[in-house]
Amino acid sequence: MWPLRSSWLLAAILVAAASSLGAFWMAITIYLPNPGPPPPVIGASPIAGLKASDLHESFKEIHHGHRHEAIDIMKPYGTPVHAVVDGTIRKLFVSRAGGTTIYQFDTNGNYCYYYAHLDRYADGLHEGMSVERGQIVGYVGTSGNAAPGAPQLHLAIMRLGPDKRWWQGIPIDPYPVLVSFLEKSSG
Numbered sequence: 237m238w239p240l241r242s243s244w245l246l247a248a249i250l251v252a253a254a255s256s257l258g259a260f261w262m263a264i265t266i267y268l269p270n271p272g273p274p275p276p277v278i279g280a281s282p283i284a285g286l287k288a289s290d291l292h293e294s295f296k297e298i299h300h301g302h303r304h305e306a307i308d309i310m311k312p313y314g315t316p317v318h319a320v321v322d323g324t325i326r327k328l329f330v331s332r333a334g335g336t337t338i339y340q341f342d343t344n345g346n347y348c349y350y351y352a353h354l355d356r357y358a359d360g361l362h363e364g365m366s367v368e369r370g371q372i373v374g375y376v377g378t379s380g381n382a383a384p385g386a387p388q389l390h391l392a393i394m395r396l397g398p399d400k401r402w403w404q405g406i407p408i409d410p411y412p413v414l415v416s417f418l419e420k421s422s423g
């Protein structure tokens with residue numbers, strides 16, 4: 237047998253303690269949620285005269301085989317759609333599911349606001365353009381996979397990653413954000 241000296245034993249205990257403390261701090265660093273940017277805010281209603289009671293929570297519903305991760309606001313065809321925050325039109329994109337869509341970044345590039353199923357864009361809207369909250373950016377429609385008789389605005393909010401990819405972000409439920417704005421603004 238190897239002679240067991242108490243000084244070796246002490247050294248071994250110290251090394252084990254130091255490495256487990258390191259592992260502990262590493263675990264804290266990895267598992268504590270990244271504080272990230274402040275939560276998203278809506279600064280203007282996407283639809284004039286909208287009331288909280290018009291809205292229906294559907295973030296977790298399954299639509300077309302996917303978690304919805306957005307809100308649908310049912311409004312007559314051609315109703316103007318307003319930018320909900322100040323920011324920049326990052327991408328105008330036509331997709332099979334979303335139809336005619338807008339990806340708008342907020343001023344800080346923390347969040348992307350996505351408007352879908354539009355009938356058309358506001359005249360002159362283009363990528364890279366600055367827009368102010370309340371400005372008309374498009375009109376309600378049924379483009380993409382919206383049911384033909386059910387014109388609606390599909391509104392989503394995504395938290396952008398460090399690379400600011402317009403098509404990629406963490407979905408944030410827009411329902412409480414919009415309800416909070418509407419309740420405050422209705423006084």
Ligand SMILES: [Zn+2]
Pocket residue numbers: 299304306307308390391
């Ligand atoms: Zn939708």
